[in-house]
Amino acid sequence: MAIKVPASAVISVMLALAYGSAGGCAHTDAPAGRTAESAAVSYRPAITVPALMGRQVAAAQREVHRLGLKLVPKGISPLSVCKLDEVCRIFSVRPAAGTKLPWGSPVEVGFLTTAESRFYAAHPRMPRVVGRSGAWAAVTFAPVMGLVDVSTQPGSGMAPGTDRVLFQSPDPGAPLEIGQPVKLIVGENWGGRPCGVRWWCR
Numbered sequence: 001m002a003i004k005v006p007a008s009a010v011i012s013v014m015l016a017l018a019y020g021s022a023g024g025c026a027h028t029d030a031p032a033g034r035t036a037e038s039a040a041v042s043y044r045p046a047i048t049v050p051a052l053m054g055r056q057v058a059a060a061q062r063e064v065h066r067l068g069l070k071l072v073p074k075g076i077s078p079l080s081v082c083k084l085d086e087v088c089r090i091f092s093v094r095p096a097a098g099t100k101l102p103w104g105s106p107v108e109v110g111f112l113t114t115a116e117s118r119f120y121a122a123h124p125r126m127p128r129v130v131g132r133s134g135a136w137a138a139v140t141f142a143p144v145m146g147l148v149d150v151s152t153q154p155g156s157g158m159a160p161g162t163d164r165v166l167f168q169s170p171d172p173g174a175p176l177e178i179g180q181p182v183k184l185i186v187g188e189n190w191g192g193r194p195c196g197v198r199w200w201c202r
Contacts, residue, residue, distance in 0.1 A: 046100040077146025115143035128172035155187025
């Protein structure tokens with residue numbers, strides 16, 4: 001003889017099983033206040049930061065992503081942009097290689113563009129800029145112009161229509177560190193005489 005069970009009773013049992021609340025008791029495999037996703041992440045093994053110094057940014061991006069970390073590339077200035085077809089090299093890594101990190105943690109790397117790498121290779125020390133023209137300084141420091149603070153002032157003893165660097169920091173011959181700010185003051189003589197906020201009056 002077949003036993004008939006009311007449909008409402010079947011639905012009640014199915015809902016109880018689905019939500020784990022049969023008998024008025026709640027059951028869950030994850031700790032209170034944590035989602036299944038966060039619980040799964042917490043049980044992942046720590047990931048070791050790989051050796052990235054000198055590597056290309058694109059290659060480092062692929063490796064770090066494969067390991068389960070996030071690469072955060074940063075240039076030496078707001079003007080530093082690594083183009084898609086450019087070889088940009090990593091010169092700093094934070095945290096350092098060998099550090100253990102949780103899954104999904106960021107790894108910040110500093111990179112140099114091709115032009116910036118060539119600049120620092122050619123200028124391990126600060127060149128003598130004082131006495132040079134502003135145009136010479138602009139061409140020389142063009143690859144790292146985002147690090148150069150240039151100000152101008154009226155110059156004396158110069159031919160009209162000329163300019164000359166009067167001050168520089170760092171000093172000539174000082175070691176030039178990657179990303180180090182450079183300060184230049186350029187004297188200008190555009191004819192006439194210095195006056196007010198217009199600099200030169202005729």
